[in-house]
Amino acid sequence: MGHPLPRFALIASLLLSAGAGTxxxxxxxxxxxxxxxxxxxxxxxxxxxxxxxxxxxxxxxxxxxxxxxxxxxxxxxxxxxxxxxxxxxxxxxxxxxxxxxxxxxxxxxxxxxxxxxGAPPADLAFQGSYSQTKVQEPAYGGHASAMGPPPEAPPSTGGPSPVQFELVPALTEKAFCGGRTKDSILESGGSGIALVDFDGDGLLDVYAVSAFELDDKKQRIPHPNALYRNLGGMKFKNVAHEAGLDAAAWGN
CATH class of the missing domain: 1.20.58 (Methane Monooxygenase Hydroxylase; Chain G, domain 1)
Structure with a gap:
Protein backbone atom coordinates (compact mmCIF):
# COMPACT_ATOMS: atom_id res chain seq x y z
CA MET A 1 0.00 0.00 0.00
CA GLY A 2 1.19 3.54 -0.73
CA HIS A 3 1.35 6.40 1.69
CA PRO A 4 -2.06 7.79 2.68
CA LEU A 5 -3.02 11.13 1.20
CA PRO A 6 -2.59 14.13 3.48
CA ARG A 7 -5.90 15.29 4.90
CA PHE A 8 -6.09 18.48 2.85
CA ALA A 9 -5.33 16.57 -0.36
CA LEU A 10 -8.02 14.02 0.43
CA ILE A 11 -10.59 16.75 1.06
CA ALA A 12 -9.63 18.50 -2.18
CA SER A 13 -9.93 15.22 -4.07
CA LEU A 14 -13.39 14.57 -2.64
CA LEU A 15 -14.57 18.07 -3.46
CA LEU A 16 -13.36 17.82 -7.04
CA SER A 17 -14.89 14.39 -7.53
CA ALA A 18 -18.23 15.67 -6.19
CA GLY A 19 -18.20 18.68 -8.51
CA ALA A 20 -18.10 21.11 -5.59
CA GLY A 21 -18.25 24.81 -6.29
CA THR A 22 -20.30 26.92 -8.64
CA GLY A 118 -28.72 29.81 -6.63
CA ALA A 119 -27.43 33.29 -5.84
CA PRO A 120 -26.85 33.95 -2.13
CA PRO A 121 -29.18 36.51 -0.54
CA ALA A 122 -28.07 40.12 -0.59
CA ASP A 123 -25.94 41.21 2.34
CA LEU A 124 -28.10 42.74 5.06
CA ALA A 125 -26.85 44.96 7.85
CA PHE A 126 -27.87 43.18 11.05
CA GLN A 127 -27.26 43.83 14.70
CA GLY A 128 -27.94 40.79 16.84
CA SER A 129 -28.85 40.96 20.49
CA TYR A 130 -25.50 39.45 21.48
CA SER A 131 -23.67 42.44 19.98
CA GLN A 132 -25.66 44.94 22.03
CA THR A 133 -24.96 46.48 25.40
CA LYS A 134 -26.18 44.21 28.19
CA VAL A 135 -28.89 45.53 30.48
CA GLN A 136 -27.83 46.38 34.02
CA GLU A 137 -31.04 45.44 35.80
CA PRO A 138 -32.25 41.82 36.05
CA ALA A 139 -33.83 40.65 32.81
CA TYR A 140 -36.99 38.57 32.72
CA GLY A 141 -38.56 36.32 30.13
CA GLY A 142 -35.43 34.40 29.18
CA HIS A 143 -33.65 37.19 27.29
CA ALA A 144 -30.67 38.78 28.98
CA SER A 145 -29.75 41.51 26.52
CA ALA A 146 -31.29 44.62 25.04
CA MET A 147 -31.36 45.74 21.45
CA GLY A 148 -29.58 49.00 20.70
CA PRO A 149 -30.99 51.92 18.74
CA PRO A 150 -32.04 51.23 15.15
CA PRO A 151 -29.52 52.03 12.41
CA GLU A 152 -29.71 55.47 10.89
CA ALA A 153 -31.86 55.71 7.79
CA PRO A 154 -30.00 56.55 4.57
CA PRO A 155 -30.51 60.07 3.26
CA SER A 156 -33.63 60.36 1.13
CA THR A 157 -33.23 61.33 -2.51
CA GLY A 158 -36.88 62.17 -2.87
CA GLY A 159 -37.50 59.39 -5.38
CA PRO A 160 -39.69 56.30 -5.05
CA SER A 161 -38.29 53.38 -3.10
CA PRO A 162 -37.32 50.37 -5.25
CA VAL A 163 -38.81 48.13 -2.54
CA GLN A 164 -42.58 48.07 -2.32
CA PHE A 165 -44.82 45.95 -0.09
CA GLU A 166 -48.35 44.89 -0.92
CA LEU A 167 -50.76 42.90 1.24
CA VAL A 168 -52.07 40.02 -0.88
CA PRO A 169 -54.33 37.31 0.65
CA ALA A 170 -52.60 34.48 -1.21
CA LEU A 171 -52.12 31.73 1.42
CA THR A 172 -55.36 30.02 2.37
CA GLU A 173 -54.53 27.81 5.35
CA LYS A 174 -54.48 29.13 8.91
CA ALA A 175 -51.43 28.33 11.04
CA PHE A 176 -51.75 27.42 14.71
CA CYS A 177 -49.32 27.43 17.60
CA GLY A 178 -50.92 26.45 20.91
CA GLY A 179 -53.87 27.98 22.68
CA ARG A 180 -55.38 31.43 22.94
CA THR A 181 -53.77 32.30 26.28
CA LYS A 182 -50.20 31.29 25.33
CA ASP A 183 -49.38 29.78 28.72
CA SER A 184 -46.08 28.27 27.52
CA ILE A 185 -43.16 30.03 25.86
CA LEU A 186 -43.30 27.33 23.17
CA GLU A 187 -46.68 28.71 22.11
CA SER A 188 -45.52 32.30 21.72
CA GLY A 189 -42.84 31.89 19.05
CA GLY A 190 -44.97 30.80 16.12
CA SER A 191 -44.24 27.90 13.81
CA GLY A 192 -42.50 29.66 10.93
CA ILE A 193 -42.27 29.24 7.17
CA ALA A 194 -39.60 28.32 4.63
CA LEU A 195 -39.20 29.89 1.18
CA VAL A 196 -37.81 27.43 -1.35
CA ASP A 197 -38.16 26.75 -5.07
CA PHE A 198 -39.03 23.08 -4.59
CA ASP A 199 -40.15 22.48 -8.19
CA GLY A 200 -37.28 24.36 -9.86
CA ASP A 201 -39.42 26.75 -11.92
CA GLY A 202 -37.66 29.91 -10.73
CA LEU A 203 -40.52 30.95 -8.42
CA LEU A 204 -40.19 30.84 -4.63
CA ASP A 205 -42.68 28.44 -3.08
CA VAL A 206 -43.82 28.57 0.56
CA TYR A 207 -43.74 25.74 3.12
CA ALA A 208 -45.87 26.86 6.07
CA VAL A 209 -45.40 24.83 9.24
CA SER A 210 -48.24 24.48 11.73
CA ALA A 211 -48.27 23.31 15.33
CA PHE A 212 -51.05 21.85 17.45
CA GLU A 213 -53.95 24.04 18.39
CA LEU A 214 -54.81 23.73 22.09
CA ASP A 215 -58.40 24.14 23.20
CA ASP A 216 -59.45 25.61 26.56
CA LYS A 217 -58.90 22.20 28.19
CA LYS A 218 -55.40 21.95 26.66
CA GLN A 219 -56.48 19.14 24.35
CA ARG A 220 -54.49 18.92 21.13
CA ILE A 221 -56.17 19.70 17.82
CA PRO A 222 -53.80 18.75 14.96
CA HIS A 223 -53.47 20.87 11.82
CA PRO A 224 -51.42 19.79 8.78
CA ASN A 225 -48.54 21.72 7.30
CA ALA A 226 -49.06 23.45 3.96
CA LEU A 227 -46.84 23.55 0.87
CA TYR A 228 -47.85 26.36 -1.48
CA ARG A 229 -46.68 26.06 -5.08
CA ASN A 230 -46.10 29.50 -6.57
CA LEU A 231 -48.19 29.75 -9.75
CA GLY A 232 -46.97 33.26 -10.56
CA GLY A 233 -48.84 36.52 -10.26
CA MET A 234 -49.02 36.13 -6.46
CA LYS A 235 -51.19 33.03 -6.82
CA PHE A 236 -50.45 29.88 -4.82
CA LYS A 237 -51.84 26.34 -4.59
CA ASN A 238 -51.51 24.07 -1.56
CA VAL A 239 -49.91 20.83 -2.81
CA ALA A 240 -48.75 19.47 0.56
CA HIS A 241 -50.89 16.33 0.31
CA GLU A 242 -49.65 15.45 -3.18
CA ALA A 243 -46.05 16.00 -2.05
CA GLY A 244 -46.49 13.94 1.13
CA LEU A 245 -45.66 16.93 3.33
CA ASP A 246 -49.00 17.49 5.06
CA ALA A 247 -47.78 16.20 8.43
CA ALA A 248 -49.81 17.14 11.50
CA ALA A 249 -47.41 17.60 14.40
CA TRP A 250 -45.92 20.32 16.58
CA GLY A 251 -43.84 21.99 13.89
CA ASN A 252 -41.30 24.74 14.22
Missing amino acids: PADTREAIEQQKKACAALDQAAKAAGVAQPAEFSRLLKDVAERMDALAAVASLAPELKKELKAAATNLRARAQAPPTGFSAQDSLRLLERVGAAL
Whole structure:
Protein backbone atom coordinates (compact mmCIF):
# COMPACT_ATOMS: atom_id res chain seq x y z
CA MET A 1 0.00 0.00 0.00
CA GLY A 2 1.19 3.54 -0.73
CA HIS A 3 1.35 6.40 1.69
CA PRO A 4 -2.06 7.79 2.68
CA LEU A 5 -3.02 11.13 1.20
CA PRO A 6 -2.59 14.13 3.48
CA ARG A 7 -5.90 15.29 4.90
CA PHE A 8 -6.09 18.48 2.85
CA ALA A 9 -5.33 16.57 -0.36
CA LEU A 10 -8.02 14.02 0.43
CA ILE A 11 -10.59 16.75 1.06
CA ALA A 12 -9.63 18.50 -2.18
CA SER A 13 -9.93 15.22 -4.07
CA LEU A 14 -13.39 14.57 -2.64
CA LEU A 15 -14.57 18.07 -3.46
CA LEU A 16 -13.36 17.82 -7.04
CA SER A 17 -14.89 14.39 -7.53
CA ALA A 18 -18.23 15.67 -6.19
CA GLY A 19 -18.20 18.68 -8.51
CA ALA A 20 -18.10 21.11 -5.59
CA GLY A 21 -18.25 24.81 -6.29
CA THR A 22 -20.30 26.92 -8.64
CA PRO A 23 -19.55 26.68 -12.40
CA ALA A 24 -17.85 29.73 -13.88
CA ASP A 25 -20.76 30.55 -16.21
CA THR A 26 -23.20 30.47 -13.29
CA ARG A 27 -20.94 32.70 -11.19
CA GLU A 28 -20.77 35.15 -14.09
CA ALA A 29 -24.56 35.09 -14.44
CA ILE A 30 -25.01 35.74 -10.71
CA GLU A 31 -22.65 38.71 -11.03
CA GLN A 32 -24.71 40.04 -13.96
CA GLN A 33 -27.88 39.66 -11.88
CA LYS A 34 -26.37 41.58 -8.95
CA LYS A 35 -25.12 44.40 -11.19
CA ALA A 36 -28.51 44.63 -12.91
CA CYS A 37 -30.25 45.00 -9.53
CA ALA A 38 -27.77 47.68 -8.47
CA ALA A 39 -28.23 49.58 -11.74
CA LEU A 40 -32.02 49.45 -11.35
CA ASP A 41 -31.70 50.90 -7.87
CA GLN A 42 -29.50 53.70 -9.22
CA ALA A 43 -31.96 54.33 -12.07
CA ALA A 44 -34.80 54.78 -9.58
CA LYS A 45 -32.68 57.30 -7.67
CA ALA A 46 -31.79 59.13 -10.89
CA ALA A 47 -35.49 59.31 -11.74
CA GLY A 48 -36.22 60.80 -8.33
CA VAL A 49 -33.74 63.66 -8.77
CA ALA A 50 -34.60 64.29 -12.44
CA GLN A 51 -31.38 63.11 -14.13
CA PRO A 52 -32.74 61.90 -17.49
CA ALA A 53 -29.37 61.17 -19.13
CA GLU A 54 -28.15 59.02 -16.24
CA PHE A 55 -31.58 57.39 -15.96
CA SER A 56 -31.52 56.43 -19.65
CA ARG A 57 -27.94 55.12 -19.48
CA LEU A 58 -28.68 52.92 -16.46
CA LEU A 59 -31.83 51.40 -17.97
CA LYS A 60 -29.96 50.53 -21.16
CA ASP A 61 -27.25 48.91 -19.02
CA VAL A 62 -29.86 46.81 -17.20
CA ALA A 63 -31.42 45.80 -20.52
CA GLU A 64 -28.05 44.55 -21.80
CA ARG A 65 -27.51 42.52 -18.65
CA MET A 66 -30.99 41.03 -18.92
CA ASP A 67 -30.24 39.98 -22.50
CA ALA A 68 -27.05 38.32 -21.25
CA LEU A 69 -29.00 36.51 -18.53
CA ALA A 70 -31.57 35.34 -21.09
CA ALA A 71 -28.76 33.43 -22.81
CA VAL A 72 -27.86 31.41 -19.69
CA ALA A 73 -28.51 27.77 -20.52
CA SER A 74 -29.58 26.72 -17.01
CA LEU A 75 -32.53 29.12 -16.80
CA ALA A 76 -36.04 27.93 -17.62
CA PRO A 77 -37.36 28.94 -21.09
CA GLU A 78 -40.23 30.92 -19.57
CA LEU A 79 -37.80 32.91 -17.43
CA LYS A 80 -35.64 33.64 -20.48
CA LYS A 81 -38.71 34.87 -22.35
CA GLU A 82 -39.60 37.22 -19.49
CA LEU A 83 -36.04 38.57 -19.40
CA LYS A 84 -36.06 39.35 -23.12
CA ALA A 85 -39.44 41.09 -22.84
CA ALA A 86 -38.28 43.09 -19.82
CA ALA A 87 -35.11 44.16 -21.67
CA THR A 88 -37.20 45.41 -24.59
CA ASN A 89 -39.51 47.33 -22.26
CA LEU A 90 -36.59 48.94 -20.41
CA ARG A 91 -35.00 50.12 -23.65
CA ALA A 92 -38.29 51.75 -24.62
CA ARG A 93 -38.65 53.25 -21.14
CA ALA A 94 -35.13 54.69 -21.39
CA GLN A 95 -36.33 56.94 -24.23
CA ALA A 96 -39.12 58.44 -22.09
CA PRO A 97 -38.90 60.99 -19.26
CA PRO A 98 -37.97 59.40 -15.92
CA THR A 99 -41.06 60.76 -14.15
CA GLY A 100 -43.17 58.01 -12.57
CA PHE A 101 -40.63 55.25 -13.12
CA SER A 102 -40.94 52.15 -10.92
CA ALA A 103 -38.30 49.41 -10.81
CA GLN A 104 -40.54 47.05 -8.84
CA ASP A 105 -41.49 44.59 -11.60
CA SER A 106 -37.94 44.37 -12.98
CA LEU A 107 -36.49 43.83 -9.51
CA ARG A 108 -38.97 41.04 -8.84
CA LEU A 109 -37.97 39.35 -12.08
CA LEU A 110 -34.27 39.64 -11.24
CA GLU A 111 -34.91 38.22 -7.77
CA ARG A 112 -36.51 35.17 -9.39
CA VAL A 113 -33.52 34.86 -11.72
CA GLY A 114 -31.16 35.04 -8.75
CA ALA A 115 -33.11 32.32 -6.95
CA ALA A 116 -33.01 30.10 -10.04
CA LEU A 117 -29.24 30.59 -10.31
CA GLY A 118 -28.72 29.81 -6.63
CA ALA A 119 -27.43 33.29 -5.84
CA PRO A 120 -26.85 33.95 -2.13
CA PRO A 121 -29.18 36.51 -0.54
CA ALA A 122 -28.07 40.12 -0.59
CA ASP A 123 -25.94 41.21 2.34
CA LEU A 124 -28.10 42.74 5.06
CA ALA A 125 -26.85 44.96 7.85
CA PHE A 126 -27.87 43.18 11.05
CA GLN A 127 -27.26 43.83 14.70
CA GLY A 128 -27.94 40.79 16.84
CA SER A 129 -28.85 40.96 20.49
CA TYR A 130 -25.50 39.45 21.48
CA SER A 131 -23.67 42.44 19.98
CA GLN A 132 -25.66 44.94 22.03
CA THR A 133 -24.96 46.48 25.40
CA LYS A 134 -26.18 44.21 28.19
CA VAL A 135 -28.89 45.53 30.48
CA GLN A 136 -27.83 46.38 34.02
CA GLU A 137 -31.04 45.44 35.80
CA PRO A 138 -32.25 41.82 36.05
CA ALA A 139 -33.83 40.65 32.81
CA TYR A 140 -36.99 38.57 32.72
CA GLY A 141 -38.56 36.32 30.13
CA GLY A 142 -35.43 34.40 29.18
CA HIS A 143 -33.65 37.19 27.29
CA ALA A 144 -30.67 38.78 28.98
CA SER A 145 -29.75 41.51 26.52
CA ALA A 146 -31.29 44.62 25.04
CA MET A 147 -31.36 45.74 21.45
CA GLY A 148 -29.58 49.00 20.70
CA PRO A 149 -30.99 51.92 18.74
CA PRO A 150 -32.04 51.23 15.15
CA PRO A 151 -29.52 52.03 12.41
CA GLU A 152 -29.71 55.47 10.89
CA ALA A 153 -31.86 55.71 7.79
CA PRO A 154 -30.00 56.55 4.57
CA PRO A 155 -30.51 60.07 3.26
CA SER A 156 -33.63 60.36 1.13
CA THR A 157 -33.23 61.33 -2.51
CA GLY A 158 -36.88 62.17 -2.87
CA GLY A 159 -37.50 59.39 -5.38
CA PRO A 160 -39.69 56.30 -5.05
CA SER A 161 -38.29 53.38 -3.10
CA PRO A 162 -37.32 50.37 -5.25
CA VAL A 163 -38.81 48.13 -2.54
CA GLN A 164 -42.58 48.07 -2.32
CA PHE A 165 -44.82 45.95 -0.09
CA GLU A 166 -48.35 44.89 -0.92
CA LEU A 167 -50.76 42.90 1.24
CA VAL A 168 -52.07 40.02 -0.88
CA PRO A 169 -54.33 37.31 0.65
CA ALA A 170 -52.60 34.48 -1.21
CA LEU A 171 -52.12 31.73 1.42
CA THR A 172 -55.36 30.02 2.37
CA GLU A 173 -54.53 27.81 5.35
CA LYS A 174 -54.48 29.13 8.91
CA ALA A 175 -51.43 28.33 11.04
CA PHE A 176 -51.75 27.42 14.71
CA CYS A 177 -49.32 27.43 17.60
CA GLY A 178 -50.92 26.45 20.91
CA GLY A 179 -53.87 27.98 22.68
CA ARG A 180 -55.38 31.43 22.94
CA THR A 181 -53.77 32.30 26.28
CA LYS A 182 -50.20 31.29 25.33
CA ASP A 183 -49.38 29.78 28.72
CA SER A 184 -46.08 28.27 27.52
CA ILE A 185 -43.16 30.03 25.86
CA LEU A 186 -43.30 27.33 23.17
CA GLU A 187 -46.68 28.71 22.11
CA SER A 188 -45.52 32.30 21.72
CA GLY A 189 -42.84 31.89 19.05
CA GLY A 190 -44.97 30.80 16.12
CA SER A 191 -44.24 27.90 13.81
CA GLY A 192 -42.50 29.66 10.93
CA ILE A 193 -42.27 29.24 7.17
CA ALA A 194 -39.60 28.32 4.63
CA LEU A 195 -39.20 29.89 1.18
CA VAL A 196 -37.81 27.43 -1.35
CA ASP A 197 -38.16 26.75 -5.07
CA PHE A 198 -39.03 23.08 -4.59
CA ASP A 199 -40.15 22.48 -8.19
CA GLY A 200 -37.28 24.36 -9.86
CA ASP A 201 -39.42 26.75 -11.92
CA GLY A 202 -37.66 29.91 -10.73
CA LEU A 203 -40.52 30.95 -8.42
CA LEU A 204 -40.19 30.84 -4.63
CA ASP A 205 -42.68 28.44 -3.08
CA VAL A 206 -43.82 28.57 0.56
CA TYR A 207 -43.74 25.74 3.12
CA ALA A 208 -45.87 26.86 6.07
CA VAL A 209 -45.40 24.83 9.24
CA SER A 210 -48.24 24.48 11.73
CA ALA A 211 -48.27 23.31 15.33
CA PHE A 212 -51.05 21.85 17.45
CA GLU A 213 -53.95 24.04 18.39
CA LEU A 214 -54.81 23.73 22.09
CA ASP A 215 -58.40 24.14 23.20
CA ASP A 216 -59.45 25.61 26.56
CA LYS A 217 -58.90 22.20 28.19
CA LYS A 218 -55.40 21.95 26.66
CA GLN A 219 -56.48 19.14 24.35
CA ARG A 220 -54.49 18.92 21.13
CA ILE A 221 -56.17 19.70 17.82
CA PRO A 222 -53.80 18.75 14.96
CA HIS A 223 -53.47 20.87 11.82
CA PRO A 224 -51.42 19.79 8.78
CA ASN A 225 -48.54 21.72 7.30
CA ALA A 226 -49.06 23.45 3.96
CA LEU A 227 -46.84 23.55 0.87
CA TYR A 228 -47.85 26.36 -1.48
CA ARG A 229 -46.68 26.06 -5.08
CA ASN A 230 -46.10 29.50 -6.57
CA LEU A 231 -48.19 29.75 -9.75
CA GLY A 232 -46.97 33.26 -10.56
CA GLY A 233 -48.84 36.52 -10.26
CA MET A 234 -49.02 36.13 -6.46
CA LYS A 235 -51.19 33.03 -6.82
CA PHE A 236 -50.45 29.88 -4.82
CA LYS A 237 -51.84 26.34 -4.59
CA ASN A 238 -51.51 24.07 -1.56
CA VAL A 239 -49.91 20.83 -2.81
CA ALA A 240 -48.75 19.47 0.56
CA HIS A 241 -50.89 16.33 0.31
CA GLU A 242 -49.65 15.45 -3.18
CA ALA A 243 -46.05 16.00 -2.05
CA GLY A 244 -46.49 13.94 1.13
CA LEU A 245 -45.66 16.93 3.33
CA ASP A 246 -49.00 17.49 5.06
CA ALA A 247 -47.78 16.20 8.43
CA ALA A 248 -49.81 17.14 11.50
CA ALA A 249 -47.41 17.60 14.40
CA TRP A 250 -45.92 20.32 16.58
CA GLY A 251 -43.84 21.99 13.89
CA ASN A 252 -41.30 24.74 14.22
